[in-house]
Amino acid sequence: MKIVDIFAEKLFTFVYLTKDGSSYNVNEYDRLMDLWTDVSYLRNYAKVNNVSNINQFVAGRLLDAENIQDLLEELSENNQPLEHYFRPLYNDETGFKILSLQKGRVSNRDGLRIYAIKIDDDCFVITGGAIKMSQLMEDHPDTDNELTKIKKAQDYFKENNVFDIDSFYEFKSEME
């Protein structure tokens, strides 16, 4: 896997290898946004998950995706802190925490989640994302998988002595 810059040395994203390991996928943000704006994918997702009102579900997620696009545009254009979008993954987390696990959501009604590691103030690395289908991440296979991914990413940074923006830059340059 590798880490690429989305904008302004503030928002980064992981890029994972394809299943056969022969090449890289598109970066996590683009991959998620491609899925969340794909009507066919969303409709199929609703069916597989036995959603009662399929078309309403699809329309809702399409709108959620638009809201994320608008927020990313606003954050990048106005150079606003990313903390406007990301917040701790665990609601009971308070104070400063090194390599805090974070979730991005536009509002309380947002049905989409982007997960990230907070490297430092206003510096995040996206690890993945999912459609929120259950209260607890462990209760749905997709969010459970994202939980595994974000924890692995956190461990990966810890193993490489990344704990703030400087150590992150140092690690990143070594990676390159």
Added chain:
Amino acid sequence: MTTKKEIFKSLVSKEKTNTISKNKERIVNRAMLRESQQIALKVLTKLDEPGWSQVRLAKEMKVTPQQITKIVKGTENLTIETQIKLQEILDIPILATYYERIMDELFATIKFEESEKYTAPDYEPAPSDSNFMLPKKEFKMEYDRQTPEYYYYPKTA
């Protein structure tokens, strides 16, 4: 002296994504994308009906199944030709002509026929001593030149 941060910046620029420009593009094209998504939703809903499949739709539209896959993603800027094909083959409303045709057919079937003539109901005239206000009695006056006399007719409703 070059700092590690500067080294990083020079390296990361090579890896810069086009995510922001793609995001902008989605916002600029939002009106088109929303229409495309609505069409995709209608197409997929119709394809859920028995007998329909993406393969059959591809055959009837004379396009490849890959093109149908693109249409149902809801990200394509569909030509009017494609929209007409989808509307006619699947019988789903996409263009305004769908409803205009329905309205035309509806008006063509509506006929105005002459109804039965009105017959005034029988009624009992109110007694003369009643307190009800009676309508003012009106007369029509005509002059007959031959008899040279005036005739009076009570006006009837």
